[in-house]
Amino acid sequence: SQQGEEDPQALSIQEGENATMNCSYKTSINNLQWYRQNSGRGLVHLILIRSNEREKHSGRLRVTLDTSKKSSSLLITASRAADTASYFCATDANNNAGNMLTFGGGTRLMVKP
Amino acid sequence: AAGVIQSPRHLIKEKRETATLKCYPIPRHDTVYWYQQGPGQDPQFLISFYEKMQSDKGSIPDRFSAQQFSDYHSELNMSSLELGDSALYFCASSSQVRETQYFGPGTRLLVL
Numbered sequence: 421s422q423q424g425e426e427d428p429q430a431l432s433i434q435e436g437e438n439a440t441m442n443c444s445y446k447t448s449i450n451n452l453q454w455y456r457q458n459s460g461r462g463l464v465h466l467i468l469i470r471s472n473e474r475e476k477h478s479g480r481l482r483v484t485l486d487t488s489k490k491s492s493s494l495l496i497t498a499s500r501a502a503d504t505a506s507y508f509c510a511t512d513a514n515n516n517a518g519n520m521l522t523f524g525g526g527t528r529l530m531v532k533p
Numbered sequence: 534a535a536g537v538i539q540s541p542r543h544l545i546k547e548k549r550e551t552a553t554l555k556c557y558p559i560p561r562h563d564t565v566y567w568y569q570q571g572p573g574q575d576p577q578f579l580i581s582f583y584e585k586m587q588s589d590k591g592s593i594p595d596r597f598s599a600q601q602f603s604d605y606h607s608e609l610n611m612s613s614l615e616l617g618d619s620a621l622y623f624c625a626s627s628s629q630v631r632e633t634q635y636f637g638p639g640t641r642l643l644v645l
Contacts, residue, residue, distance in 0.1 A: 453633065463576065463623065463636040508575065519627070520566065520589045521634060523575040 426509060426524040434532050439496045441527040443509030444489075450512045452485060452492050453521065456505045463508070466494070501533045535559055537637030539624050545643045546614050554609040554640045558626030564588070565607040566634060567599060570621040582607060614644045 427442045443452070454466040467483045469476045469492065476483045482495040496503055506528050510521035538557040546552050558565050564583045568576040569592075578591035582601035593599075596614075601607045611618060621641050625634040 455636070460621070460641075462638040463625075465633055465635055468633045510576075519564075519632075519634075520578040520581055520591055521568075521576075522578065525575060 426507075426527045428527060429525060430528045430530075432530045432532065433499055435499060435501055437499055437531075439499050439503070439529055439531070441494045441507050441509075441529070443492045443494070443524050445492075445509075445511045445522075445524070446490065447511075447513045448487070450519065452483075453510045453512070454481075454483060454492075454494050455508045455510060455523075457508065457526075458505045466507075496529075499529075499531045501531050504529060504531045537624055537626050537635055539622075539637040539640050541640060542638065543641050543643075545645065547645055548614060548616060550614050550644075552611045552614060552642060554611070554622055554624075554642075556607045556609070556624030556626075556637060558605050558607070558624075559628075559635055562626035562628050562635075563605060564627045564629070565601055565605065566625040566627075567593075567607070567609050568623040568625065568636075570623065570639075571617075572620070576623060579609070611642075616644050618642060619644045 425444050451470045453468045455463040457463050469483050469485045480497045485492045506526045508526045509524045512519040540555045566581040567579040570576040579593040580599050581589040585601045596612050599609045621639045623636050623639045625636045627634045
């Protein structure tokens with residue numbers, strides 16, 4: 421079964437609005453990473469948040485992590501048309517020998533100019 | 534800054550043929566990961582290497598094998614290709630276990 425699942429699956433907003441994407445996972449984790457992917461292209465790393473962290477910021481991005489609820493959220497503020505992409509959360513579970521990532525379903529974000 | 538390099542970027546093969554995908558990690562990164570992303574699907578972990586030793590194994594078919602070489606580059610060998618192997622294959626690297634994984638641009642494999 422999926423380690424991470426994302427909500428919503430698709431989100432359409434106007435430029436300048438904020439976009440919030442949620443991710444839930446099942447097992448305990450070492451860290452959770454958010455990635456962006458433009459259609460058919462590579463995965464661009466956005467933020468890594470560790471299990472002992474609750475919130476992290478990077479530019480217009482804000483990530484929260486609630487390990488008690490096994491969930492994370494990604495907030496993009498003042499969105500731009502260039503933010504249009506799919507956004508994935510990926511978890512590095514505690515029971516991994518290495519740190520294989522398990523990806524969620526992804527949220528397809530469309531920002532309309 | 535140097536990124537992960539993958540070659541080739543595109544590959545077209547016939548069923549039952551073999552394919553070799555190459556990955557060159559970011560300099561000084563010692564861990565390499567391979568992921569497969571089918572059309573409209575999430576990336577799925579295949580296999581990883583740390584200091585040239587296999588460290589994790591995911592949903593990698595027995596027809597596939599991989600290794601990491603002394604210069605830390607990695608190769609994914611795929612034999613007896615099937616139509617269902619058509620996908621984007623990503624390589625990622627990290628400087629240590631449990632750190633950020635940086636992904637390459639991917640190799641798009643089409644099996645006809």
